[in-house]
Amino acid sequence: MAKRESTVLGPDGLPLQVSTITADVLPPPLIGVRQDWANSIASGLTPERLAQILRAANEGDNRDLLTLAEEMEERDTHYASVLGQRKRAVSGIEPVVVPGAENDARAKAAADAFESVVFAPQFDDAVDNLLDALGKGYAVVQPIWQFGEIWQPGEYLRHDPRRFQFDAKDHLRIRSAEAQDGLEVPSWSVILHRPRLKSGLTVRGGLARLVSWTFMLKSYTLQDWAAFLEIFGMPLRVGRYDRQASAEEKRVLLRAVRDLATDAAAIIPMGMEIEFIEAKGGGGNAVFGAMADYLDKQVSKAVIGQTMTTDEGSSLAQSKTHDEVRLDIRRADAKQLGVTIGQDLAAPFTAFNFGPDVPPPQVIWPVEDPxxxxxxxxxxxxxxxxxxxxxxxxxxxxxxxxxxxxxxTLLVAPATSAPANQTARQLGRAAACPGCGTVHRAATGAADTEEDPLIAAALEDWEADIAPITDPILEAARSIRAAGGGFAEFEAALARMAPDTAALARRLAVMAMMARGDGDVGE
Incomplete structure (x- = not known):
């Protein structure tokens, strides 16, 4: 009886063979005369050849386009710079894991466990490889799952995108010489990142396709510029010989002129001369340089949406304005990457460890506004x-x-030795009243000392002013306590009282009037 292979439940609730998630899904590549890693497209690229490559990609054979995309990053320094800038704009952000459902204990446990996957060192490499899809249109990374205490990826395999193709419904397939339509990719075995830079088929969505024409034109420009410099960058050397010179003497003079181009030294017979003529038409440098700068700016617009932070001649205000455009692109890239990780990594992780009915966590790369x-x-x-x-x-x-x-240990504000009003007085200033705007006497510092005569007068005989109010209350409390009453009776007695506040009100009114008068006159 054949041994039955063990299975786990995938996010869709269907059994999934363990061998499809613990081993490389790609078959060993066949050795042939045409290897992807040895093929070169950029060398000798012509408009006819580029058009042929793009048409083949539209029909499903995108291997040459992907090879060209790889070579463009290796040959064009500006394209490599701005594309790397766009990748690092997302990969440099620390991700955040949030539960897939609020008030769900299982979802919270799944999110806590998934953090160990997100913050593992190998996860950063997987993110960098997935962002390669920005240039090529898609990227495939396979997590090799391992089981210890829980199911989690032990490593991430980056697969060459040329090993895959897409069917008529734009579904990923494994490219195979035996099957024209390719082989099926096992469910939940790979992470497929397809950034939606534009609507349409996946093979037509990469930045490399958009920049390929610019890359070809720049290659022609640099070749022509180099040829121009070779001709006009050095003076023209003219050798002059006498009419009676023999053929051998002419060969000696010609060899001497040629040696000046390499060795900068030569000997010639007496009677012959070499003249250096400065080449005219050096303005061609501006033509080729302007063309190269123009093409670089088009690449900057295509990749990061602006030119001010990558090319010279921009002001700080202009750069800040254009940074906002790049921020929108960064936010879109981060959101799409989070969706990919959620669907192809967080969902299988949750299903393998907590069950397909538990909401998987979400991974967010937060892009904050400056x-x-x-x-x-x-x-x-x-x-x-x-x-x-x-x-x-x-x-x-x-x-x-x-x-x-x-x-x-915390940073704290240093202790002040004097109040703010006192500091103002030391500087010869008085704080104004926040209510009326007038500088009263209290602001000059007299009111914050015990020797102030107005305060001393106000505190004289205060017991006589407060006695008409407190004496009836104390008498009621003593009477109720003697009669055996409680708080309810005391509260009722308070409600019936009409305390005599005339003396206290009179003193407060007089003191307030005197304080206002003293403050207004500054005495």
């Missing part, structure tokens, strides 16, 4: 005194700070 810290702190400083509640965690997050752990 924060004006000065404007933010000024706004908070104005809002808090007005009563607007502001969470400390929100402020720390916006400023890129974390909340300190318990027991950590």
């Amino acid at each position: 924060e004006d810290i000065t404007a933010f702190t000024e706004a908070v400083a104005r809002l808090v005194p007005l009563g607007q509640p502001v969470a400390v965690s929100d402020v720390a997050k916006r400023m890129g700070l974390r909340l300190p752990d318990k027991g950590e």
Whole structure:
């Protein structure tokens, strides 16, 4: 009886053979006369050849286009720079794992467990390989699952995109010489990243296809520029010989002229001369240079959506404006990468370890808008005194700070030796009243000392002013306590009282009037 292979449940709830997720899904490549890694397309590229490559890709054979895309990154420094800039704009962000459902304990446990996958060192390499799809239109990375305490990827295999093809419904297939339509890719075995840079077929969506014509034109431009410099960059050497010179003497002179181009040294018979004529028409440098700069700017627009931060001649204000365009592209790339990881990695991880009915976690690469810290702190400083509640965690997050752990040493404001009003007085200034704008006597410092005569007068005989109010309350409390009553009776007695506040009100009114008068006249 044949041994039955073990299975696990995939995200769709169907059994999945373990061998399809623990071993390379690609068959060993056949050795032939035409190897993908040895083929070259960029050398001698012509408009006719490029058009043929693009037509073949439209019909499903995109191997030459992918080879050209690889060579473009190796040969064009500007394209490699801006494409790398776009990749690193996303890969340089630390991802965040969030549960797939709120108030779901299992979803929370799955998200916590998946963090060990996201923050593993090999995951960063997988992200870099997946972002290769920006140039080529798609990228395939296979996680090799291993089982220990849980199912998790032990490594990630980057597969050459030329080993795959797409069928009429734009589904990924394994390219095979035995099957024209390719072989089926086992379910949930690979991570396929297809950034939707434009609508349409996957093979027509990579940046390399868009930049290929520019790359070819720039190659012609640089070749013509090099030929121009070879002709006009060095002076023309003319050898002059006498009419009676023999054929041998002419050969000697010609050899001497040629030696000057390589050795910068030559000897000639007496009576002969060599003249150096400066070449005219050096303005061709500007023509070829302007063409190369123009093509580079078109590449910048195609890849990162702007030119100000990659080419010279931009101001700081212009660069900030164009940075916003690149920010939109970065946010779209990050969102699409998060969708890919969620579908092809987080979903199988959750199904393998927690079951297909548990919502898989989401992976987010947060792209924040550039924060004006000065404007933010000024706004908070104005809002808090007005009563607007502001969470400390929100402020720390916006400023890129974390909340300190318990027991950590903290930075604190230095202790002030004098109140703000006293500091103002030392500088010869008095603080104005925030209510009416007038500088009162209290602002000059007299009111914050015990020797102030007005305060001393206000505190005289305060017991006589407060007695008409407190004596009836104390008498009622004693009477109710003697009669055995409680708080309810005391509360009812308070409701019936009409305390005599005339003396206290009179003193407060007189003191307030005197304080206002002293402050207004500055005495």
